[in-house]
Amino acid sequence: MKTIAALVSLLCVAFPAMSVAEPEPSPVVVELFTSQGCASCPPADALMHKLSQRDDVLALAFHVDYWDYIGWEDIFADPAYTARQKAYAQAMGRRMVHTPQMIVMGHEDVEGADAMALADAIARHRTEPSPVSLSMTATPSEVAISLRPVSGATPGPAVVDLIRFSPLKRVAISRGELAGRTFDYANIVEDWTRIAEWDGSEQLNFTLPVPEGQSVAILVQKRENGPILAAARLR
Numbered sequence: 001m002k003t004i005a006a007l008v009s010l011l012c013v014a015f016p017a018m019s020v021a022e023p024e025p026s027p028v029v030v031e032l033f034t035s036q037g038c039a040s041c042p043p044a045d046a047l048m049h050k051l052s053q054r055d056d057v058l059a060l061a062f063h064v065d066y067w068d069y070i071g072w073e074d075i076f077a078d079p080a081y082t083a084r085q086k087a088y089a090q091a092m093g094r095r096m097v098h099t100p101q102m103i104v105m106g107h108e109d110v111e112g113a114d115a116m117a118l119a120d121a122i123a124r125h126r127t128e129p130s131p132v133s134l135s136m137t138a139t140p141s142e143v144a145i146s147l148r149p150v151s152g153a154t155p156g157p158a159v160v161d162l163i164r165f166s167p168l169k170r171v172a173i174s175r176g177e178l179a180g181r182t183f184d185y186a187n188i189v190e191d192w193t194r195i196a197e198w199d200g201s202e203q204l205n206f207t208l209p210v211p212e213g214q215s216v217a218i219l220v221q222k223r224e225n226g227p228i229l230a231a232a233r234l235r
Helices: 042-052 078-092 115-124
Strands: 026-036 057-063 102-103 110-111 133-137 142-149 158-173 180-198 205-207 215-222 227-233
Touching: 026 042, 026 115, 042 057, 042 180, 057 078, 057 158, 057 205, 078 102, 078 180, 102 115, 110 115, 133 215, 133 227, 142 215, 142 227
Parallel strands: 026 057, 057 180
Antiparallel strands: 026 102, 102 110, 133 142, 142 205, 158 180, 158 215, 215 227
């Protein structure tokens, strides 16, 4: 996970509520842990293309680095993403991590590219009410973000993460288990920054600069890699 001081310095916690548009329903967040060095990952990577087209799903591909030793270093991999997957495993009482793996809303996992199991998980989470109202509005120069607890809900301590991702990139792989093949990867996470910690009791408003050439998502998640409470994206 990366920290950007310039972003953190823009944070304004719990100042009087500013006017924002009514938030859209929070999408179901699906995190894929994958690698360009993993021979069993292409079906899951292909499934990400379909998920990336859905408005009710926020699909994010976190490329891990523990397959790099085979001979091909994943150009999107980051040790922080491996650490995130391991933290999920610990939270779920698992001893090992594997690829491909999909984590739905931070607390339900789907192994491999099991499209039916994933569809069932997404359908279940679509009907669950969110304890957090999250809105995201943009101008040409900045993104305004506002979150507040839903009336009667007690979200509890949470973290707010900024995710920057690229919708599509093509990679020709020349070594390792997938040598000689070319793949188009969807919704590749290229930057993950923690921008706030929130106690869940008051409205939180802040602004961030608009990034160039990337899409942006905000995740509000229970601390210690708990369930994702709300999400929003700016394409």
